[in-house]
Amino acid sequence: EPEVTQTPSHQVTxxxxxxxxxxxxxxxxxxxxxxxxxxxxxxxFLVSFYNNEISEKSEIFDDQFSVERPDGSNFTLKIRSTKLxxxxxxxxxxxxxxxxGDGTRLSIL
Amino acid sequence: xxSVTQPDIHITVSEGASLELRCxxxxxxxxxxxxxxxxxxxxxxxxxxxxxxxxLVQGIKGFEAEFKRSQSSFNLRKPSVHWSxxxxxxxxxxxxxxxVIFGPGTSLSVIP
Numbered sequence: 267e268p269e270v271t272q273t274p275s276h277q278v279t280x281x282x283x284x285x286x287x288x289x290x291x292x293x294x295x296x297x298x299x300x301x302x303x304x305x306x307x308x309x310x311f312l313v314s315f316y317n318n319e320i321s322e323k324s325e326i327f328d329d330q331f332s333v334e335r336p337d338g339s340n341f342t343l344k345i346r347s348t349k350l351x352x353x354x355x356x357x358x359x360x361x362x363x364x365x366x367g368d369g370t371r372l373s374i375l
Numbered sequence: 376x377x378s379v380t381q382p383d384i385h386i387t388v389s390e391g392a393s394l395e396l397r398c399x400x401x402x403x404x405x406x407x408x409x410x411x412x413x414x415x416x417x418x419x420x421x422x423x424x425x426x427x428x429x430x431l432v433q434g435i436k437g438f439e440a441e442f443k444r445s446q447s448s449f450n451l452r453k454p455s456v457h458w459s460x461x462x463x464x465x466x467x468x469x470x471x472x473x474x475v476i477f478g479p480g481t482s483l484s485v486i487p
Contacts, residue, residue, distance in 0.1 A: 368418035
């Protein structure tokens with residue numbers, strides 16, 4: 267069965283640095299999503315992406331965050347000027363049925 | 376507003392006992408419904424999903440869930456729990472191409 271793949275599995279970054287989380291969605295899927303899960307909490311929606319543009323974003327997804335599809339296959343989440351509270355698991359997802367990648371654990375030091 | 380609730384934060388059952396995890400949803404129309412399982416530090420594994428049709432849905436690992444429109448519920452069940460079932464369980468819902476909304480999760484502990 268096709269899978270959503272995410273890299274890296276774990277990213278450690280100094281506070282204030284920029285990070286890019288990468289996702290390879292299932293081919294032929296058009297809708298992509300990023301979710302965040304702070305340790306011990308529920309999974310929260312960040313942003314949905316369709317036809318190379320953001321279709322919906324949550325209040326969490328502020329100017330610190332951006333998404334793009336740089337080469338037609340990868341789907342990236344960029345976090346600028348990281349803060350301690352950005353430490354979380356970040357999941358990429360592809361639609362119907364909702365397939366999630368294994369996540370990237372982001373640790374901000 | 377659309378929401379998914381899981382009334383039980385934590386449940387403990389004995390190995391071999393039956394299990395039911397509760398989930399309620401609030402949507403304008405019948406959503407697509409999902410149950411996911413997450414082991415500590417791991418990703419989200421889809422156990423089963425309901426889109427339409429038969430209201431009793433079979434999933435992986437011996438789990439099943441029943442959709443009840445009258446109760447706005449989608450409870451997860453398993454007749455005999457194994458120690459390896461200890462994990463966090465998330466109910467979730469979505470409509471069409473909308474985002475998935477997750478419930479807060481139920482933590483399952485299994486006593487040997």
